[in-house]
Amino acid sequence: MRITALIPLYAIPVLLVCFFHGSAEGIDAEVFPPAINQGDAFTVKVSGVNPAGLPMAELSGKQLSFSSCGEDCFLALGSVSIDTQSGDHIIRLNIGDQEINLSLAVKQAAFPERHLTLPDEKVFLNPEDLKRAQAEAAKLKSLWPVVTDKVWEGNFILPLENSISTAFGTKRIINKKKNSIHRGIDIRGKKGEKVNATNTGRVVLAEELFFGGNTLILDHGQGIYSLYMHLSAFNVAVDDIVAKGSVIGFVGSTGRSTGPHLHFGVKVLNVNTNPISLAELEL
Ligand SMILES: [Zn+2]
CATH class of the missing domain: 2.60.40.10 (Immunoglobulins)
Structure with a gap:
């Protein structure tokens, strides 16, 4: 309009x-x-x-x-x-x-639903793991509201050129009760496949997390962050400035993952955003 x-x-x-x-x-x-x-x-x-x-x-x-x-x-x-x-x-x-x-x-988006049956020990965490997962969630939560100067340039690209296995917004119903919303996209990939930076950004986190496994977060400025999970290895370190398209890590299955794939997420001003919609914008 x-x-x-x-x-x-x-x-x-x-x-x-x-x-x-x-x-x-x-x-x-x-x-x-x-x-x-x-x-x-x-x-x-x-x-x-x-x-x-x-x-x-x-x-x-x-x-x-x-x-x-x-x-x-x-x-x-x-x-x-x-x-x-x-x-x-x-x-x-x-x-x-x-x-x-x-x-x-x-x-109104029609988000898909997926029903999963998992053993209880995969659903409920022991107190130690729960404590770790909560501390990591708090750390991530503290990153998103920080708005820095723009470093992104032009269109955002997808980090891996493969098909999507789990769409953004997929509602996962585990053992008929526990719900979780998929706040990123899962991109199919083989172990060791190169993962590219969606845009120019600064590495603000590169560490092994309980759920995400080897997790990388880039700050692109203006409140835009991208997140890459389950990597087999990192190719960059915290505070590195990485160029759009450069290799930042490799596909893996670390953390809570059932096989090699890339979980790719985007935050825009602290809002979980469909990465596909961001990549489709002409910037
Ligand atoms: Zn995922």
């Missing part, structure tokens, strides 16, 4: 300044895609903006972070959580004195 804002009379002096600086006449603000599934990523692109007027945008109380996409062009990346109510949501955009409401339609 493209909405061109009408410039109110009181903004004419500002407009004149815009003309003076050779800026475009109006402001174009666009949400893309205009309709998404629960758990998907989207962009807000604002163009024709006077450089003094860096846009601000907010969705459901959460601020989006803009970066430059050329002269008088700003781009923000956001996503909606898997449990976002379907229907129209409003993104409030502020540019100087102007407020523009953009509409984002969220569709």
Whole structure:
């Protein structure tokens, strides 16, 4: 959806300044895609903006972070959580004195269900393992709210070019009662296959976790993180800056895993996001 804002009379002096600086006449603000599934990523692109007027945008109380996409062009990346109510949501955009409401339609996604039967010892952890798993979960949770400067550039790519074995959002019902939601995608792979960085980023975690096994996390800036689990080995270390497409590790089956595959997850502003939707955005 493209909405061109009408410039109110009181903004004419500002407009004149815009003309003076050779800026475009109006402001174009666009949400893309205009309709998404629960758990998907989207962009807000604002163009024709006077450089003094860096846009601000907010969705459901959460601020989006803009970066430059050329002269008088700003781009923000956001996503909606898997449990976002379907229907129209409003993104409030502020540019100087102007407020523009953009509409984002969220569709009800049909997430698959998978029933598993496992022995109890695989479902319930002993106190020691539980303590370890909880401490690791708390450590990961502390990473996601940290918003650093943008280092990602252009499109996000998938780390492995193989088919998906478990889709994002798959609801796993274990022994008919315990539920878990799959917050990433599982990509098929052979042990030792190369895993590539989805985009340029800084390594913020490279360690062996109880559930994830050898787990790698990249910070791409602007609140965007990617996560790679069950690796057989790492090819990078904490604080390394890795280029998009570079080999960061190798497929394995470490941690709680039934065979070699890559669990690939993405966080956008602390929201679990379908990695496929992020990779499909033209950035
Ligand atoms: Zn997985």
